[in-house]
Amino acid sequence: MSEKEAGSSVVTRLSDAAIPTPDGTFRMILFREEATGREHVAMVLGAVGTGTPLIRIHSECMTGDVFGSLRCDCGEQLAAARARIGEEGAGIILYLRQEGRGIGLANKLRAYQLQDQGFDTVEANHELGFAADLRQFGVAAAMLDALGVRSVRLMTNNPRKQDALEKAGIRITERVPVRVPILPENRRYLQTKALKLGHRIDWLPELDA
Numbered sequence: 001m002s003e004k005e006a007g008s009s010v011v012t013r014l015s016d017a018a019i020p021t022p023d024g025t026f027r028m029i030l031f032r033e034e035a036t037g038r039e040h041v042a043m044v045l046g047a048v049g050t051g052t053p054l055i056r057i058h059s060e061c062m063t064g065d066v067f068g069s070l071r072c073d074c075g076e077q078l079a080a081a082r083a084r085i086g087e088e089g090a091g092i093i094l095y096l097r098q099e100g101r102g103i104g105l106a107n108k109l110r111a112y113q114l115q116d117q118g119f120d121t122v123e124a125n126h127e128l129g130f131a132a133d134l135r136q137f138g139v140a141a142a143m144l145d146a147l148g149v150r151s152v153r154l155m156t157n158n159p160r161k162q163d164a165l166e167k168a169g170i171r172i173t174e175r176v177p178v179r180v181p182i183l184p185e186n187r188r189y190l191q192t193k194a195l196k197l198g199h200r201i202d203w204l205p206e207l208d209a
């Protein structure tokens with residue numbers, strides 16, 4: 001095991017194994033964030049220690065990632081990122097255990113109940129006493145550092161994620177948009193992300209409903 005520090009985050013590499021997927025055989029590398037005890041995952045395909053690999057930093061969304069919830073775009077984004085990295089033959093998915101933009105699964109389900117009563121995703125967080133987004137990305141920088149990666153092309157629609165990663169010491173040479181289908185179930189969520197959280201979702205047809 002080896003410890004790595006970047007910014008204020010310290011991570012310890014715990015273990016790893018090959019994980020074959022339809023998009024290629026990734027190496028799953030598990031890290032522990034010392035400040036919180038949370039275990040975060042790096043899925044690494046191919047050689048990434050040189051150049052500027054394509055990466056996705058994905059925050060845990062059990063409802064979308066595992067169970068295919070259509071309330072959000074997470075599951076589609078994760079699959080799209082894996083496929084795109086598979087096409088390039090190299091890249092990294094950092095899977096961060098900050099469910100519900102950091103409020104945890106229990107509170108996210110409460111937030112969904114509020115959304116069913118008419119609150120949007122940001123208002124629901126506020127109603128529960130949380131800021132709109134509690135996530136920290138220093139741990140992602142520490143994991144990249146441990147993997148020998150200092151410069152990346154980042155797959156995201158979220159400029160705040162980009163800023164946070166740059167502040168944590170990672171150079172971003174390009175932001176690569178992640179296009180996902182707009183469905184009746186996720187349309188309002190995507191609109192709110194674009195209007196209130198600053199996401200660049202240029203393919204949303206209109207922003208006024």
Ligand SMILES: Nc1nc2c(ncn2[C@@H]2O[C@H](COP(=O)(O)OP(=O)(O)OP(=O)(O)O)[C@@H](O)[C@H]2O)c(=O)[nH]1
Pocket residue numbers: 057058059060061062072074077098099100101102103108111112121125155156157158161178199
């Ligand atoms: N609190 C809350 N969290 C949500 C809701 N819908 C999805 N999430 C969480 O939002 C996070 C989305 O993470 P990402 O897809 O990595 O990030 P993003 O900010 O959407 O930015 P992108 O890189 O463009 O996808 C996950 O942690 C989800 O669990 C919601 O309605 N309320």
Ligand SMILES: [Zn+2]
Pocket residue numbers: 061063064065072073074075
């Ligand atoms: Zn989600």
